[in-house]
Amino acid sequence: MTESRVTVVVATRDRRDELRRTLTHLGRLSPPPPVVVVDNGSTDGTGEAVRTDFPDVELVEHDHNLGCAARNTGVARARTPYVAFSDDDSWWEEGALEAAADAFDAHPRVGLVAAAVLVGADGRPDPVNADLAHSPLPADEDLPGPRVLGFLACAAVVRRSAFVQAGGFDPLLFFGGEEALLAQDLAALGWGLCHLPDVRAHHHPSSLRPPSTWRRRLEARNALLAAWLRRRPGVALARTAEAARRSLNDPDSRAALTGALRLMPRAVAGRRPLPARVERDLALLESR
Numbered sequence: 001m002t003e004s005r006v007t008v009v010v011a012t013r014d015r016r017d018e019l020r021r022t023l024t025h026l027g028r029l030s031p032p033p034p035v036v037v038v039d040n041g042s043t044d045g046t047g048e049a050v051r052t053d054f055p056d057v058e059l060v061e062h063d064h065n066l067g068c069a070a071r072n073t074g075v076a077r078a079r080t081p082y083v084a085f086s087d088d089d090s091w092w093e094e095g096a097l098e099a100a101a102d103a104f105d106a107h108p109r110v111g112l113v114a115a116a117v118l119v120g121a122d123g124r125p126d127p128v129n130a131d132l133a134h135s136p137l138p139a140d141e142d143l144p145g146p147r148v149l150g151f152l153a154c155a156a157v158v159r160r161s162a163f164v165q166a167g168g169f170d171p172l173l174f175f176g177g178e179e180a181l182l183a184q185d186l187a188a189l190g191w192g193l194c195h196l197p198d199v200r201a202h203h204h205p206s207s208l209r210p211p212s213t214w215r216r217r218l219e220a221r222n223a224l225l226a227a228w229l230r231r232r233p234g235v236a237l238a239r240t241a242e243a244a245r246r247s248l249n250d251p252d253s254r255a256a257l258t259g260a261l262r263l264m265p266r267a268v269a270g271r272r273p274l275p276a277r278v279e280r281d282l283a284l285l286e287s288r
Helices: 016-027 046-053 067-077 096-106 127-133 160-166 178-188 212-230 233-247 251-269 276-286
Strands: 006-012 035-040 058-062 082-087 090-092 110-119 156-159 192-203
Touching: 006 016, 006 067, 006 096, 016 035, 016 046, 016 082, 016 090, 035 046, 035 067, 046 058, 058 067, 067 082, 067 160, 082 096, 082 160, 096 110, 096 156, 096 192, 110 127, 110 160, 110 178, 127 192, 156 160, 160 178, 178 192, 178 212, 178 276, 212 233, 212 251, 233 251
Parallel strands: 006 035, 006 082, 035 058, 110 192
Antiparallel strands: 082 090, 082 156, 090 192, 110 156
């Protein structure tokens, strides 16, 4: 049997039964991809379930929650040239991983493929699909699909060497909107990111998701931190001023701003301004 060129990395925490479903779907793919599960300190028996029911899956167990950076652990264990990410409530469609690998093989400048996402049992298209397919960024003849500067982590395949060069997912962000920063870092290094609509992932949103308020606050906090980590000073200052204005009347904005200010020294210390060409692309996307 032909060996897969793509390793699937799944970060998980306290979703044992949903993870079982995801690993079952991944195990049915042909050729079967190597799978690395990174457990973020689960307390529901996730690790034991993986060891017992999926002995071919490589399991890495952290004793605490690393957030999005757990995926970096999985990539470090991969021995294939390409790595796909799944969440514990998502999996890849038959043929998707090999199609992505073919695109990487044929286009050496591609660093990331952003897949289409089909949601729920009826496979309805996620709204993000249309945004990716109709990206306003100028076309790049070196890429096999529309050029993008965003993706969903549960529906992305990366060139392992590009991911490592970019430093992976930033642990400072923990969770929520972490994809945007990685996309910018890949683009800053000259890697191309593109959308391939025929590469598809299935997402069945977990019933065990954290409260929406928690997620909104983290995403708003991380957007502000990401601005200070990479964007030009005028953008970072304007985003901070807008966050301060909203915080006067909005508890979520106030919590996000407070969280960002607490981590701001680390963000400034890790600041790496983006090249002008990436700033221009971001300005184009933000003007829509």
